[in-house]
Amino acid sequence: MAHQVFAVDAEEIPDRGRTIVRRLDPRARILAACGFAVAVVALKSFAPLLLALAGGLVLMRLADMEPLPTLKRVAMMDGFIVFMLVLLPFTTPGETVLTVAGFPATREGFVLAAQIALKANAIVLAAMALVGTMEPVTLGHALYRLKVPENLVHLMLFTVRYIDVIHQEYQRMRLAMRARGFRPANTRHTYTSFGYLIGMMLVRALERSERILAAMKCRGFSGRLEVLDTLRYHRRDAAFAVVAALFAGALLFMEFADVAAF
Amino acid sequence: MSPLFDLTGIRFGYPGRPAVLNGVDLRLDAGERLCLTGFNGAGKSTLLHIMVGLLKPDAGEVVAFGSPRRAEAEFREVRRRAGLVFQDPDDQLFCPTVAEDVAFGPLNLGKSRAEAAEIVDRVLESLNLTAFRNRITHKLSGGEKRLVTLAAVLAMEPEALLLDEPTNALDERTTERLVEILCGLPQAMVIVSHDPHFRAKVVTRTVRLEHGRLAAPDGGPEHDCCRVAAQ
Amino acid sequence: MHIVDGALSTEVVIAGGVLAAGGIALGLKRLPVEKIPAAGVLSATFFVASLVHVPVGPSSVHLIMNGLAGLILGWAAFPALFIGLLLQAVFFGFGGITVLGVNTFNIAFPAVLAYYATRRGCANPNPKVAAAWAAFGGAFAIAATTACVAVALAVSGEQFVPAAKLVFVTHIPIMAIEAAISAAVVFLAARVKPELLRSEV
Numbered sequence: 001m002a003h004q005v006f007a008v009d010a011e012e013i014p015d016r017g018r019t020i021v022r023r024l025d026p027r028a029r030i031l032a033a034c035g036f037a038v039a040v041v042a043l044k045s046f047a048p049l050l051l052a053l054a055g056g057l058v059l060m061r062l063a064d065m066e067p068l069p070t071l072k073r074v075a076m077m078d079g080f081i082v083f084m085l086v087l088l089p090f091t092t093p094g095e096t097v098l099t100v101a102g103f104p105a106t107r108e109g110f111v112l113a114a115q116i117a118l119k120a121n122a123i124v125l126a127a128m129a130l131v132g133t134m135e136p137v138t139l140g141h142a143l144y145r146l147k148v149p150e151n152l153v154h155l156m157l158f159t160v161r162y163i164d165v166i167h168q169e170y171q172r173m174r175l176a177m178r179a180r181g182f183r184p185a186n187t188r189h190t191y192t193s194f195g196y197l198i199g200m201m202l203v204r205a206l207e208r209s210e211r212i213l214a215a216m217k218c219r220g221f222s223g224r225l226e227v228l229d230t231l232r233y234h235r236r237d238a239a240f241a242v243v244a245a246l247f248a249g250a251l252l253f254m255e256f257a258d259v260a261a262f
Numbered sequence: 263m264s265p266l267f268d269l270t271g272i273r274f275g276y277p278g279r280p281a282v283l284n285g286v287d288l289r290l291d292a293g294e295r296l297c298l299t300g301f302n303g304a305g306k307s308t309l310l311h312i313m314v315g316l317l318k319p320d321a322g323e324v325v326a327f328g329s330p331r332r333a334e335a336e337f338r339e340v341r342r343r344a345g346l347v348f349q350d351p352d353d354q355l356f357c358p359t360v361a362e363d364v365a366f367g368p369l370n371l372g373k374s375r376a377e378a379a380e381i382v383d384r385v386l387e388s389l390n391l392t393a394f395r396n397r398i399t400h401k402l403s404g405g406e407k408r409l410v411t412l413a414a415v416l417a418m419e420p421e422a423l424l425l426d427e428p429t430n431a432l433d434e435r436t437t438e439r440l441v442e443i444l445c446g447l448p449q450a451m452v453i454v455s456h457d458p459h460f461r462a463k464v465v466t467r468t469v470r471l472e473h474g475r476l477a478a479p480d481g482g483p484e485h486d487c488c489r490v491a492a493q
Numbered sequence: 494m495h496i497v498d499g500a501l502s503t504e505v506v507i508a509g510g511v512l513a514a515g516g517i518a519l520g521l522k523r524l525p526v527e528k529i530p531a532a533g534v535l536s537a538t539f540f541v542a543s544l545v546h547v548p549v550g551p552s553s554v555h556l557i558m559n560g561l562a563g564l565i566l567g568w569a570a571f572p573a574l575f576i577g578l579l580l581q582a583v584f585f586g587f588g589g590i591t592v593l594g595v596n597t598f599n600i601a602f603p604a605v606l607a608y609y610a611t612r613r614g615c616a617n618p619n620p621k622v623a624a625a626w627a628a629f630g631g632a633f634a635i636a637a638t639t640a641c642v643a644v645a646l647a648v649s650g651e652q653f654v655p656a657a658k659l660v661f662v663t664h665i666p667i668m669a670i671e672a673a674i675s676a677a678v679v680f681l682a683a684r685v686k687p688e689l690l691r692s693e694v
Contacts, residue, residue, distance in 0.1 A: 084653070118499075163580075179316060204352070206534070
C-alpha cells in the first residue's frame, strides 16, 4: 500500500555507492539535460539523431536505471503520440512510396515521423536519466541555485512534499470504496463518485494547508522562507560539462557540416 | 454449520520488508464476536484486508462463506457479505452528506436510487441516526463519523462485520453507544481493539497476533475478562 | 494532451516558452508567501488527481482537471500546473523538455480563462447552480486546451492539421467526463467547504 509516486533512491545513499551520473552536481545534470534537448531538437539527419538516441540509452545505463521499466515508460509516451506519427506519412506532401487503402503515404512523411520519434525518445531518456533520478527536493534546491524564482521553488517543494501524503490518502479512500463494492464503469454513479472523491481530497488538502500554516506560525513563521542546501560543484562536474558540450557539439557538427547526411 | 471465515496458513509481506503474517489460521463462526489484539504493526489491519481480498496473501487459503476465494471476482461477493469498517473514518467517508455516503454501497450493489434511499432511512433509523441524514459528513465529530461509517457498512446488509479499531479516539459516551449497538447486532464480527474495557463488554473470544501468528492470549479469553474486572 | 519534443517549429516553442514564463510570473506575483502552503498542497492534490484513471467506453483516460485547478487556484494555476508538467516530464517521461513552455501554456491558460468565466457562477449559494457552472468550466477548459494543442501543431506545419483535428474530436468524450466530475467536485465543495471556491487559494 505504501506505493511511492516518485521511485527515486533516498538521499541517505552515500556518494560512493552511486553511479557516475548520480554523483554529479544536480545543477550540472539539469543544465546538461536542457542543453542536450536544445541540441537534439535542432537535428534532422538520421546519423546524429541515432547517435543522440544512443547517447540517451548510455545515460540510462550510467544513471543505473533499470532498463526494462524505463523503456516501458518511454514506450508509454510513444503510445500517446503514435496516432500522430501514423498520420504523418499520409498528410505530408511529397513523393508517394506506399498506398494504404487508397491513401498515398509519402517518403517525406515517414522521414518526419521517424525524426520526431527519435528526438522525443532521445530527450526523454536523457531527461529521465539526468534529472529524473534526483530526489524531487534536490531538484528544487538545484533550480533555486540556478536562479529560478524563490517562490516557484517553494511552491514546488511544498508540492513534492505532499504528493506522497495525498497519494496514500487517495489509495486508502479508493480501498475503502472498493470494500463497499465500488467498481468504475461508464455510469453517472462512477463519475459522481470520482468527483466526490477528488472534491473531498481538495477539501482535506485545503484544511491540511491551514493546519500547516498554523504550525508554521507557531514556530515563528513571519512570511519568509529559506532554501537550505549543500550543493557544491566538484572537478568531476567540470569534466562532465566538457564531455556533454563535446557530445552536443559533435551532434550539431554532424548535422550542419553535412558529414553524414543521407 | 460451516464457519463464515476459515483462513489457513496465511502468509503475507509488504514488498521489501519481512513478512508480517507468517502462517495465520483464523476461523470465525456465526454469532461470534472475535477480538484480534497485538502490537502496532503486528498485521491486524493487514489480516482484515486479506479476509476481504483487498490484499492477496503470498501463501495460504481464504475460505469465506463456504467457498475458497482467490480471484478478485470471488472476493466481490465476500466484500458484500462481510462489511469492513476502516480505522480512520475519513478514509471511508467521501460523499458530501451522510445520506449519500450511506447510499454509496447499495448503489454499487445495483440498487435503484429509490431503493437506496429506503435503505438509508431504515439503517439510520435502526442506529438512531435519523437526525444526521442530511448532515455534512466532513463536519461531523469523530464519534459521529464512526457511527456513520458503521451505518454505511450496515447498509450493504452484511452477514459479518470486520471492525478495525472502532473505539479509536472515541469518548466514553460514544464508546458506550457503540457497545450497545454492536451487542444488539446479529452479525458475527472480527474486532481489532486495544481497549480492554470495550473488549470485555463486547467480545466472545480473543486471539492475539504475535510474530506473524495467532495465539490465544495467556490464559484464554476468560482471563482477559478477569484482568479487566480486577482493574 | 502533452506535445513531445521535436514535433513543433522553433517559433512555436519559443512563443510558448515566453507566454508560459509570463503566466508563471503573473501567478507568482499574485501568490503571497502565506498562501504558498495552500497552493502547494492543492497543487499536489491536482497532481494526484491527474494520476486517476476513469473509464471511457472500453478504455480509460487520466484526468486533467485544469478547469477546476483554475477555478480554485486562479492565476496560481500557472506555476502549479507548470510544476506538475515538469515533474511528469522528468520523473515519468510524459511530455518533453523544450516543449515545457508550450505544454504549460496549453493547459494553464485555459485554466485561467475558466477561472474568470466560472468563479462568480461557482460562488452561487445554490450548489446545483455552482455545479452547473463547474461543468461548463470543466468542459470549456478541455476544449480550449485541445484547441491550443491543435493551433500549436497546425502553425508548426500543414501536415499536422489532420492530427490536430483528430486530437479535438477524440477529446469530446473527455470534455463530457471532466464536466461531470468537475460538477460533482464543486457540488461537494459548495456544501462542505465553500471557501475552497471563493478564496482564490
